[in-house]
Amino acid sequence: MRPAHVVVDWGTSSFRLWALDSDGRVLAERRSQEGLAASGERGFETVLDSHLVALGVPDDVPVMMCGMVGSRTGWVEATYLDAPIELDGLVARTTIVPSSRRIHILPGVGQRHGSGPDVMRGEETQLLAVIGNAGEGGLVCLPGTHSKWVRLHGRAVAGFSTFMTGELFHLLRTASVIAPAVADAPDVDPASDGFAAGVADALESPALIGNQLFALRADWLLNGVAADASLARLSGALVGLDLTGPSARYGTLSRATLIAAGATAALYATALRIAGATDVAVLDAEDCVRRGLYVAALAVFGQGRAA
Amino acid sequence: MRPAHVVVDWGTSSFRLWALDSDGRVLAERRSQEGLAASGERGFETVLDSHLVALGVPDDVPVMMCGMVGSRTGWVEATYLDAPIELDGLVARTTIVPSSRRIHILPGVGQRHGSGPDVMRGEETQLLAVIGNAGEGGLVCLPGTHSKWVRLHGRAVAGFSTFMTGELFHLLRTASVIAPAVADAPDVDPASDGFAAGVADALESPALIGNQLFALRADWLLNGVAADASLARLSGALVGLDLTGPSARYGTLSRATLIAAGATAALYATALRIAGATDVAVLDAEDCVRRGLYVAALAVFGQGRAA
Numbered sequence: 001m002r003p004a005h006v007v008v009d010w011g012t013s014s015f016r017l018w019a020l021d022s023d024g025r026v027l028a029e030r031r032s033q034e035g036l037a038a039s040g041e042r043g044f045e046t047v048l049d050s051h052l053v054a055l056g057v058p059d060d061v062p063v064m065m066c067g068m069v070g071s072r073t074g075w076v077e078a079t080y081l082d083a084p085i086e087l088d089g090l091v092a093r094t095t096i097v098p099s100s101r102r103i104h105i106l107p108g109v110g111q112r113h114g115s116g117p118d119v120m121r122g123e124e125t126q127l128l129a130v131i132g133n134a135g136e137g138g139l140v141c142l143p144g145t146h147s148k149w150v151r152l153h154g155r156a157v158a159g160f161s162t163f164m165t166g167e168l169f170h171l172l173r174t175a176s177v178i179a180p181a182v183a184d185a186p187d188v189d190p191a192s193d194g195f196a197a198g199v200a201d202a203l204e205s206p207a208l209i210g211n212q213l214f215a216l217r218a219d220w221l222l223n224g225v226a227a228d229a230s231l232a233r234l235s236g237a238l239v240g241l242d243l244t245g246p247s248a249r250y251g252t253l254s255r256a257t258l259i260a261a262g263a264t265a266a267l268y269a270t271a272l273r274i275a276g277a278t279d280v281a282v283l284d285a286e287d288c289v290r291r292g293l294y295v296a297a298l299a300v301f302g303q304g305r306a307a
Numbered sequence: 308m309r310p311a312h313v314v315v316d317w318g319t320s321s322f323r324l325w326a327l328d329s330d331g332r333v334l335a336e337r338r339s340q341e342g343l344a345a346s347g348e349r350g351f352e353t354v355l356d357s358h359l360v361a362l363g364v365p366d367d368v369p370v371m372m373c374g375m376v377g378s379r380t381g382w383v384e385a386t387y388l389d390a391p392i393e394l395d396g397l398v399a400r401t402t403i404v405p406s407s408r409r410i411h412i413l414p415g416v417g418q419r420h421g422s423g424p425d426v427m428r429g430e431e432t433q434l435l436a437v438i439g440n441a442g443e444g445g446l447v448c449l450p451g452t453h454s455k456w457v458r459l460h461g462r463a464v465a466g467f468s469t470f471m472t473g474e475l476f477h478l479l480r481t482a483s484v485i486a487p488a489v490a491d492a493p494d495v496d497p498a499s500d501g502f503a504a505g506v507a508d509a510l511e512s513p514a515l516i517g518n519q520l521f522a523l524r525a526d527w528l529l530n531g532v533a534a535d536a537s538l539a540r541l542s543g544a545l546v547g548l549d550l551t552g553p554s555a556r557y558g559t560l561s562r563a564t565l566i567a568a569g570a571t572a573a574l575y576a577t578a579l580r581i582a583g584a585t586d587v588a589v590l591d592a593e594d595c596v597r598r599g600l601y602v603a604a605l606a607v608f609g610q611g612r613a614a
Contacts, residue, residue, distance in 0.1 A: 119524075164483070167484065171479075207551040210470035211552055221417075222419055241517060245515040
């Protein structure tokens with residue numbers, strides 16, 4: 001195999017690598033759970049090499065990476081660039097990893113002013129795909145452990161806000177007094193009544209979120225509500241809360257772009273519909289990060305040799 | 308020693324016992340960390356007996372208890388009485404513990420209708436002291452792991468709402484991505500700028516709580532904010548959020564009664580002042596539970612023998 005570029009999205013809990021031809025088409029891919037903690041122990045170079053060797057990628061094929069691999073606890077720290085920032089400028093500010101291979105890490109984006117201190121790593125690369133390939137401007141939602149809402153202006157990130165939605169869901173589900181009420185529940189069904197009720201609760205009274213959470217326990221104690229219904233309502237309340245903040249800060253959520261995948265995409269698309277948002281475009285998060293990495297690789301390394 | 312009654316507040320994480328004379332004066336007290344989990348292992352009767360024996364309390368002195376000892380995972384389950392409920396009626400519905408001693412557990416209060424499903428155990432006993440000794444009516448705040456806001460009407464609990472404030476603080480402080488930003492911080496100073504800023508954030512934009520939380524991490528990463536300032540701001544945001552919900556649900560917080568102790572009392576009193584609440588009365592939580600237990604013991608057991 002002779003790819004033009006290799007691109008890698010290396011996060012806190014997962015590793016994804018694609019070998020691309022000069023047009024950005026996928027020749028091969030590798031996935032693993034070798035996130036930051038696991039890779040730090042084995043050594044980042046060892047982990048990356050094992051995947052490149054498994055695919056038979058020659059030593060002179062350049063590698064473009066993004067995500068938490070560029071954080072303080074990653075391989076090499078890639079500093080945060082300050083928002084507001086033109087996204088095209090990201091590619092001129094990559095960090096070179098000391099290695100016998102050509103390896104670059106894209107910078108994250110930090111916000112010191114505007115709507116409060118904030119940081120992103122990896123999402124800026126997904127945005128690079130959006131401005132390059134899916135039109136410009138408007139509000140972009142990238143839901144997850146730490147959901148990002150980004151206001152684009154032309155080809156720039158004008159400002160952004162992170163919400164601790166997914167992490168709160170995890171903590172409450174596993175380590176709080178709600179845990180017994182949602183134990184062993186299957187994945188949340190976006191079409192369930194519980195999810196819709198949770199979203200409606202949060203949209204109507206975001207200030208009562210602390211009470212909506214405790215009510216899940218009380219409803220289980222008093223009324224024996226089933227675990228799947230309680231978990232759906234918990235998810236709905238937190239996703240609903242995730243919409244009310246940006247709605248207050250950035251105005252209407254209609255015509256927003258949702259960059260997400262799988263279950264998360266379905267939950268947020270449903271919640272946005274319940275919130276009355278129209279014309280929400282949904283883009284696949286993995287496609288976006290791969291395309292953003294390709295845009296960066298092309299800009300930094302050029303077309304590469306013919307496949 | 309020959310007390311008229313022994314009263315016990317037995318919660319999830321602590322055990323407090325007072326030997327009282329027939330006028331409710333404290334003859335002796337015992338405190339320990341033998342909450343529900345620890346006591347369940349050793350045996351509730353063994354734990355209680357060890358304290359009674361240590362004080363030399365005769366076998367025929369009756370014992371009145373409240374708190375999580377009456378929960379499903381406690382000694383004997385004392386069912387929830389439905390709100391709205393006249394507080395005087397609690398004493399007629401105690402649960403008798405099978406034992407050679409006379410031991411009763413006060414019921415909790417459950418809410419199936421009104422402002423959503425909710426439960427309390429222990430707080431109803433504090434309220435018994437408030438209506439008996441500190442006037443009637445109005446809004447009562449009992450902050451803690453699960454803060455309660457109670458609307459009294461005459462001598463009745465008209466309705467109440469629990470907020471997961473203290474538990475969220477604990478989870479976020481110890482187990483979230485905020486944890487490194489607040490590590491090793493001392494107790495929160497209610498007079499600090501960080502606490503006031505957190506309260507103001509939450510009062511202004513409760514819907515943005517998820518973002519206010521993540522901003523603590525970003526501010527630490529980007530600006531190296533000190534742990535004590537970040538912890539104070541975290542506390543302020545959560546206490547502030549704890550005020551906005553009841554304010555939306557019950558109207559003005561002025562003339563509320565705050566039943567709390569120590570650091571929690573100071574934090575809530577400060578936050579209420581920042582929120583513009585006037586004429587807030589602060590009562591000591593421990594005094595209230597002891598006095599409520601005494602009211603109940605007197606009603607159920609009578610005056611007891613002379614000391």
